[in-house]
Amino acid sequence: MMRDGYYLSSYLTIPGLHRLAMVSYRHDNNISLWRKDGSQVQLLGHWEFERMTGLKHHRTPFLSMEDLRDFVNGLIGAFGVSLDDMTEVWGTPGLATTNDYHFVEEYPELSFHSIAHLYSAMLLDSEIFFDGDILALAVDGGPDRLLDQQYKRFWFTGAVSRRGVVETFPVASPGLLYSTAKDRFKMREGTLMALATATTAAGRCDRQAILDTYDFTGLAALEGAPKAFEEIVAQVKESADVDPAFTEEESFVSAAMKEIQAISVMAMERNIETALERFDLDPATTHLALAGGYALNCPTNSHLMAKYGFRGFLAPPCVDDGGQSVGIGLAAFHKKTGGERFTFRFPGAYLGRQDDDLDGALAEFGDYVADVSDLDEDQAVRDILAEPIAWFHGRSEIGPRALGNRSLIGDPTSRAAKDALNQFKLREWWRPVAPVVLEEHLDDWFEDSRPSPYMLETFTIREERRDQIQAVAHLDYSARVQSLNAGQNPALHRLLTAFHRHTGVPMLCNTSLNDKGEPIIDTIREAMNFCLRRRISVGYFNGRRVAFHNFDAYPAQGPYPRTRELFVEIPESRARAVHAELNPYGLPELYLHVLFLDLALSGKFDLRTEEGAAEAYEAVDSRLRADPSLRQAAERSMRRAEHRFTTFGPDALLNLELGAVRQITAPDRNQ
Incomplete structure (x- = not known):
């Protein structure tokens, strides 16, 4: 029987030599704290490390296990507990207490x-999980290998849960197609999705042939x-037209992304239709659960819900790898309770850190406070x-999207407000901003809408309302909506209610409070620094x-410094130790880099012994001798990894040297 107590699930990189060798298997490092009391399971807190470090998609290892433990204890200490109080710890080798x-x-x-x-989405509500039917799809850009210790045959997974009995199957994911577009076009996925709908530019490609030719499993x-990307681009280039309001390059990217989006939707439809037929599911009585980075694609999510008529939609706000520790924890509870029923309901998005030191921040920034x-x-x-304001309240929301506690808030009826928000964020002029909407008024303003508390769906603005809220509308009059009721966020609900009372509009512009390439701001000092650099006249803080x-x-010219010393500034004396x-x-x-990236090889040797070190050296050296280009590949991989480990801001979003990494891990890939 599973014991009561505190549990910690983690999705972290291995510390120690991995830091010095520039090797990380995981990005978006995060932890979750749980409490089990009888059949009741609670998620008390969830922390994404990028919020504390400022390293976007944090992947940088700690230099020692002691550093890692101290950092984790500093977070969970908000609940009066430490790692020593945990009944079990899961998820990260070396930190986990059981396997x-x-x-x-x-x-x-x-x-x-x-x-x-899968578990991070389909077990959000235990009543739905144990009493109903769920079709779940995990559609990501690719897995980490740390627990599997190898690349498995199928990377992307679907599942059908009938009353808590789970059956899995492989699926295709459009995630890598979007990742390739990000790499080639040098724009992030969200920017590419927005640009696709921002222009009238369009081209053509043989979508069905692309989908039939290439394997995305x-x-x-x-x-x-x-x-597939190159084929799409080549075909679109021959047929694309230009939107005169945009450059030729912007028009071309927009046209190509329209085709990539359409092919991605077709891939998802194929996943769903195959599962519906195989498992004889009725969408009207089945919830759709989505997770993985591609589940941030709001137009796809809403299209699937509308086309198939699923009973409901399940997805956490941290739907990308930032929610891995949530999924690891929920999977562990399901397994370790032997599949027996327990009670859990996801508590909402506001699970991060709380900063109550307004007085300290006011003292630090007093010369600039009127x-x-x-x-x-x-x-x-x-x-x-x-003009737009900064809004900082309570515990930070989790996931990559601002959900009202670390936000820039503006007037949705004003194009000037949208332009100002984009200027604050250093974003392209054509980017719309998302609305946060009073849940009880959703249907009055959006067609075929339903509650969307985590900004994971897109709804079409009703025709008679479109002129009123141009700041939040895409070219096709859709908007990426966050719905809100009083129970979810009372303070923001009161603000929305007041705005509705004054203007007749039950929504506000809501975009994340952060600089370009920076994670969402986590503390009051970071927020005040942003306001002063961007000349924002008013901020609301708790x-x-x-x-x-x-x-x-x-x-100050840049973002307020976050916790960097454990990751970026490594004294030579500590490295030697x-x-x-x-x-x-x-x-x-360099040898350590090759050794650790090749998980099939690295587990064979104990480097603390003379014999193990000699065998490891010979194993790597023989590979370097056999493939003269491998050394250069490893050097490139190390340089790029070090850049990602230590760089803040937009430059940190450069990709890893994937070609070099694949060359190093080739033997593992062939298993």
Whole structure:
């Protein structure tokens, strides 16, 4: 029987030599704290490390296990507990206290990474899971290998859960096609999705042929996605027209992304139709659960819900790898309780850190503060109608999208507000911003709408309302909607209600409070720094109105520093100490890089022994001798990884040297 107590699930990179060798298997590192009491399971907190470090998609390892443990204890200490108080710890080798929580052996051909994604969505509500039918799809860009220790045959996984009995099957994911587009066009996926709908430019390609020719289920997608992309681009280039409001390049990218989006939707439809037929599912009585990075594609999510008429939609706000520890935890509870019923309901998005040190921030930024007063919603509405404001309240939301506690808020009826928000964020002029909408008024403003608390669906603005809220409308009059009721976020609900009372419009523009290439802001000091650099006149912080002035005198040019010293600034003495403990026979870091990336090889040797170190050296050296280009590939891989480990801002979004990584891991891939 599973014991009561606290549990920690984690999705972290291995510390120690991996940091010095520039090797990380996981990005979007995160942890989740749970409490089990009888049949009740609670998710108490969820922390994404990028929020604390400022390293976008945080993947940087700690230099030591002691550093990792201290950092984790600092987070969970908000609940008066430490790692020593955990009944069990799951998810990260070296930190985990047991190895019976996952499904690595149970699914020999399926990535456990994908299984964890499935559980993060389909077990959001135990009543639905144990009493109903769910069709779940985990559609990502690719798995980590840390628990599987190899690339498994199928990377992307679907599941059908009937009253808590789960049956899995492989599926295709459009994620790698989008990742390839990001790499080639040098724009992030969200920007590409927005640009696709921002222009009238269009082209043609043989969508069905692309889908029939290329395999997007596993390793084959590594080669297939780039080839499919090139074929799409070549065909679109021959047929694309230009939107005169955009450059030729923007028009071409938009036309190509329209085709990529259409092919991606077709792939998802094929997944669903195959599963509906195979398992004899009735969508009207079945919930659709989606997870993995591609599940951030709001137009796809809404299209699938509308086309098939599913009973409901399940997805966490941290639907990408930032939610892996949630999925690892829910999978562990399901396995370790022997499939018996337990009670769990996802508590909502506001599970991150809380910063209550407004007084300390005011003291630090006092020279730039004109006035401080209590929140008055009517005054806040007047502020919003004048210009966008910063809104900081309570615990931070989780996931990659602002959901109202770390937000820039603006007037949805004003094009000027949209332009100002894009200028604050250094975004393209054509980018629309998302609306946060009073849930009870959704249907009055959007067609075929339903509650969308985590901004994971797109709805069409009703024709008679379109002229009123141009700031949140895409070219096709769709909007990426966050719905809100009073129980989810009382403070923001009161602000929305006041804005509705003053204007007749039950929504506000809501975009994330962060700089370009920076994770969402996590502390009041970070938010004040942003306001002063972007000349934002008013910010609201935990129920207090702060008016700023003296902008010209503010000296800072970049984001407020976050927790960097554990990751970026490594003293030589500490590096030597780690080598002395874990690599006493001095394998070069280049050799360590090759060794650790090849998981099939690295587990064979104990580098702390002379014999193990000598065997590891010979194993790597023989590979370098056999393939003269491997050394250069490893050097490129290390340089790019170091850049990703230590760089802040837009430059940090450059991709890993995937060609070099694939060359190094080739033997593992062939297993």
